[in-house]
Amino acid sequence: MKIYFLLFLLCTYSPLSFGQLKESQEIDNIFKEWSKRNVPGGAIGIIKDEELKYSKGYGIADLEHDIKISPSSVFNICSISKEFVSFSLLLLEEQGKINLDDTVQTYLPDFPEYDAPLTIRHLINHTSGIRDVKKLIQLKGKNILDNLEPEEVYALIKHQKALEFSPGDKFAWSNSDYFILSMIIEKVSGQSLKTFTQEHIFGPLGMKSSLFYDDNTDLIKNRVFSYNKKNAEDGFDNVIMRFHLVGSFGAYSTIEDLFLWDQNFYNNKLGKGGQKIIKNMHEEGLLNNGESSGYAHSVKINNYKGLKTVRHGGSFAGYRSVILRFPDEKVSVIILANRGDANPWKMSYQIADVLLKEKFIAVSKKTENSTDNKTDNHDSSHIKEKFSLNQITGDYEIEPGRLLKFNTKNGSLQCLEGCREPSLMLIHTQGATYKEANNSDTQFVFSGLNNGLTQNITVSGTGFEITLKRKEKFDFSNLNLADYIGDFYSEEIDATHQFFLEDGQLKVKIANNEILVLAPKNIDTFYSDGYFVHFMKTNGKVSGFNLKAGWVTNLKFKKK
Numbered sequence: 001m002k003i004y005f006l007l008f009l010l011c012t013y014s015p016l017s018f019g020q021l022k023e024s025q026e027i028d029n030i031f032k033e034w035s036k037r038n039v040p041g042g043a044i045g046i047i048k049d050e051e052l053k054y055s056k057g058y059g060i061a062d063l064e065h066d067i068k069i070s071p072s073s074v075f076n077i078c079s080i081s082k083e084f085v086s087f088s089l090l091l092l093e094e095q096g097k098i099n100l101d102d103t104v105q106t107y108l109p110d111f112p113e114y115d116a117p118l119t120i121r122h123l124i125n126h127t128s129g130i131r132d133v134k135k136l137i138q139l140k141g142k143n144i145l146d147n148l149e150p151e152e153v154y155a156l157i158k159h160q161k162a163l164e165f166s167p168g169d170k171f172a173w174s175n176s177d178y179f180i181l182s183m184i185i186e187k188v189s190g191q192s193l194k195t196f197t198q199e200h201i202f203g204p205l206g207m208k209s210s211l212f213y214d215d216n217t218d219l220i221k222n223r224v225f226s227y228n229k230k231n232a233e234d235g236f237d238n239v240i241m242r243f244h245l246v247g248s249f250g251a252y253s254t255i256e257d258l259f260l261w262d263q264n265f266y267n268n269k270l271g272k273g274g275q276k277i278i279k280n281m282h283e284e285g286l287l288n289n290g291e292s293s294g295y296a297h298s299v300k301i302n303n304y305k306g307l308k309t310v311r312h313g314g315s316f317a318g319y320r321s322v323i324l325r326f327p328d329e330k331v332s333v334i335i336l337a338n339r340g341d342a343n344p345w346k347m348s349y350q351i352a353d354v355l356l357k358e359k360f361i362a363v364s365k366k367t368e369n370s371t372d373n374k375t376d377n378h379d380s381s382h383i384k385e386k387f388s389l390n391q392i393t394g395d396y397e398i399e400p401g402r403l404l405k406f407n408t409k410n411g412s413l414q415c416l417e418g419c420r421e422p423s424l425m426l427i428h429t430q431g432a433t434y435k436e437a438n439n440s441d442t443q444f445v446f447s448g449l450n451n452g453l454t455q456n457i458t459v460s461g462t463g464f465e466i467t468l469k470r471k472e473k474f475d476f477s478n479l480n481l482a483d484y485i486g487d488f489y490s491e492e493i494d495a496t497h498q499f500f501l502e503d504g505q506l507k508v509k510i511a512n513n514e515i516l517v518l519a520p521k522n523i524d525t526f527y528s529d530g531y532f533v534h535f536m537k538t539n540g541k542v543s544g545f546n547l548k549a550g551w552v553t554n555l556k557f558k559k560k
Contacts, residue, residue, distance in 0.1 A: 021054035023354045023355060026354045027046070030347055031044070031058045034058035035059065039059050039060065040061075041059020041060065041337065042058060042335060042337030042344070043056065043057045043058070043335075044056055044058075044255065044351070045258065045335075046351065047259055047262055047330075047333075047334070048355070049330050057071060057073060059338075061338065064238075071255040073223075073224045074223045074224060074252050075224045075253065075254070076213075076241075076249070076251075076252055076317070076321075077252065077253050077258075077314070077319075077336065078249060078314025078315055078320065078321045079249065079298075079312065079313065079314025079315075079321075080313065080322075081178075081247070081248065081249050081251035082178050082248060082298035083298040083312060085178050085181050085182055085193070086124055086297035087201060088185050088189075088200065089185065090271075090277050090280055090297065091201075094277060098188050099120075100120045102119060102120055103117050104118050104119065104184070105118075107120075107187050108180070111158060112158055112160075114167070116167050116168075118163075120181070122177075122285075124177070125284075126172060127167060127168050127171055127287065128163070128167055128176075128177050129163030129167050129172070130163060130164070131160050131164060131174065131176060131555075132173065132175050132551040133153055133156060133179060135550040135551060136552060138549075139495060139549060139552070140494070141512055144243065145241045145242065145243050153179060154179075159493075164552075168286075168287055169287065170293075171295055175247075175248035177248075178248040179247040179248055180247075194213075194214050197211075197212055197251075201270060202257075204269060204270055205264060206260055207260050209221075209222065209256070209257050210252065210253040210254070212246040212250050212251050213244055214246045216241075216242050216244040224319075225238060226239045226317045226318030226338045227318045227338060227339050229339065239318040239340070249314075253336075255336060262323065262332045265310075280297065282299065283296055284296045284301060299311065305360045305363060305364070306363035307328065307360070308326065308327060309325065310325040311323060311348075313344060313345055318340040319336075320335075320336075320337040321336050322334070322335050324352065333351045333355075335348055386431055387446055389408050391446075391449065391452060391453055392406060392446045392457075393408060393413070396468040397470075399548070402417070402529075404457070404468060405417070409425075412427075413426040413428070414426060424436055429443070432445055432454075434446075442461040443460055444457055444459055445458045453470065454470070456470070474522050474523070476520050484535055484542055486542070487499075487560045488544060488557035488558065488560065489560055490556060490557045490558075491558075492556070496512075497509065497510055498512075506518045506526060516528040518531075531547070532549065534546050543558065544556065544558040
């Protein structure tokens with residue numbers, strides 16, 4: 001049995017690991033799915049006390065050529081690319097070449113004017129109100145992974161008639177923001193983003209394998225290809241990419257290089273040196289009402305189990321990425337993956353649970369002692385009433401087609417988003433309030449009892465609060481789906497969406513491309529995954545609709 005086990009390890013686990021860590025076996029267990037034969041996987045880096053203590057590759061970088069992943073494998077790092085855009089802007093500000101409170105039109109005079117000023121800082125903090133161009137491209141029926149030219153994408157952004165909201169009113173993720181920022185960097189510096197970051201970031205830090213990929217004919221040595229798992233069978237599909245836009249995405253790097261980037265946050269060597277620019281990087285944007293936007297310069301400041309975190313991650317094609325930093329403990333976790341079913345965010349916290357176990361226990365005990373010694377004399381009128389589990393279980397709507405599901409398991413409450421795993425186990429704290437069993441920061445407060453069921457839930461944590469309503473039930477027996485068929489055109493994206501009936505279902509064909517099956521939410525409102533449409537009527541007949549898809553809202557279509 002021991003011999004068999006050793007053979008199993010030799011055949012499945014990649015030998016490409018470096019550094020020593022006493023918790024290495026526990027960490028390897030987290031990635032056992034990536035260690036099977038002939039599957040894509042990823043690479044990890046664990047940093048403690050300014051050293052890359054453990055780095056390892058799991059799985060295959062190129063399934064066709066059976067090339068293994070290692071810490072020097074080059075991944076597309078998805079939205080972590082934005083960190084280098086933000087830092088480039090801070091370097092230009094340090095050089096006196098740019099003011100982050102200048103309007104976008106100061107540097108791009110052909111960009112549309114709006115009712116309120118739109119500044120560079122709005123773009124950095126995702127508070128611009130500009131529609132997400134990634135979603136707009138998909139709604140045009142184009143493949144986001146295809147060969148899109150910057151001029152085409154910029155023209156699409158400018159063609160939108162209005163902003164989603166007044167700049168600074170709220171946070172809304174938009175890949176348009178960082179595409180535009182990359183153009184501003186090029187305009188101000190006189191260099192491409194690829195050249196500027198090479199000269200001012202990657203080169204000085206010794207990040208020899210890192211670059212912005214702005215020409216899809218270029219070769220990248222040691223590049224990792226990405227894959228999506230097949231739906232109904234074992235195996236993976238290659239996700240073919242010809243994408244070469246930079247800004248929101250487009251950076252490639254390795255675990256070894258990102259270790260150097262991580263360490264620069266503690267001892268900045270770039271620009272004029274010193275920590276002022278790092279402090280600016282961590283400064284969260286402010287909304288017009290004075291509240292934090294919850295997003296700094298391409299990083300989110302939060303906490304996990306009582307410890308401060310700085311994190312960012314992303315997904316693109318079949319790539320997934322995350323950097324999770326505990327700055328006070330000088331511990332960081334980096335995960336880069338090349339399979340679309342990977343969840344590096346979850347895995348990074350699992351690693352943190354292993355590495356910082358003692359710290360979490362100490363913080364938990366301190367919190368408990370502090371709570372026990374306090375007299376509870378604050379106003380808790382909104383959480384006084386306790387509801388039974390039967391009264392609070394059910395589905396609450398994040399947005400049409402996207403639900404938080406609450407049910408019971410072994411007498412305890414658990415929460416699940418749609419069909420996504422894993423579920424969150426919740427524990428009761430007081431009144432109508434629950435919290436995550438593994439995270440003291442996020443809490444769930446139920447309210448609004450009606451017909452024996454709570455109607456609302458407020459989910460809150462550091463930097464966010466959202467209230468969801470229980471999913472309504474409607475009688476659709478008199479719904480006539482034929483009322484909604486036809487071709488509908490959007491001038492803003494120059495695309496037609498065709499609605500038709502098939503097998504008793506209402507379906508939509510997006511600009512001669514993807515076909516979605518629509519389910520009714522209520523009369524005149526239908527949804528599919530990531531596609532929410534509300535039909536408008538004139539003289540009792542459907543004349544158009546407003547579309548919400550991802551971060552894009554209120555996109556108008558007229559019936560032809």
